[in-house]
Amino acid sequence: MTPNQDPFTTWVDLRTGTLDPERDLQDKHLAADMPGYYLEQDGAEDRLVYRVSAVPVPATNDELASSTTIIEPGTVGREYHMTKGHFHANWERSEIYLGLSGEGLLLMATDDGQHRTAPLREGAANYIPGGWAHRSVNTGDEPLVFLAVYIGDAGYDYATIAEEGFPVIVVRGDDGRPEVVDNPRYRRG
Ligand code: S6P
Ligand code: ZN
Secondary structure (H helix, E strand, C coil): CCCCCCCCCCEECCCCCCEECCCEEEEEEHHHHCCCCCCCCCCCCCCEEEEEEEECCCCCCCCEEEEEEEECCCEECCEECECCCEECCCCCCCEEEEEEECEEEEEEECCCCCEEEEEEECCCEEEECCCCEEEEEECCCCCEEEEEEEECCCCCECHHHHHHCCCEEEEECCCCCEEEEECCCCCCC
16 A cells, blocks of 8 residues: 655744744734624724644545644733634534643534633643534733644634624633633524
8 A cells, every 4th residue: 555645744833833844824814814703893903813834734534634823912802812713614523732832712612502611721632522613712921822633624614603603702801810701792503
């Protein structure tokens, strides 16, 4: 049997999430990439919210894709910077998030409104089963950096979260600490 692929190495800077070599960088800006994602977004200054650096592989269920995500610290209104969040297009595909640096939370939700919150910081290896939408939130003062490993044909369904939101949001409380609260705009599908 002849394998499909040659082995390869990617160097990961565990603090910054920078990859060597960089192969596929995507920057997500507040205005262009996340319209309507935050409750108090009107009038917020545009900025880079997060960057994804992917290690591309063929999009089949034989392969394991991976990426680092770097979420800049900050808030939009009272909500901490976060990723858009998605279900996988092949919704039963699972994923692992390994926290590398910074401080944050991983939100997960099903389409019938169940939700979970998990720590996302150095050493936290989170298993995201199929069927759970996932969003990462930077609750700290430094960039939040994590490594994702997922099945090559997982794909992305962004539309469901864009339309319905997550059941909960993460806001900076009056004491300056993160609070997970019900999302007043959540619409269950
Ligand atoms: C892919 C995996 C991550 C995210 C990344 C950005 O399945 O979950 O690589 O793509 O953290 O989040 P989002 O929601 O913008 O894709
Ligand atoms: Zn994913």
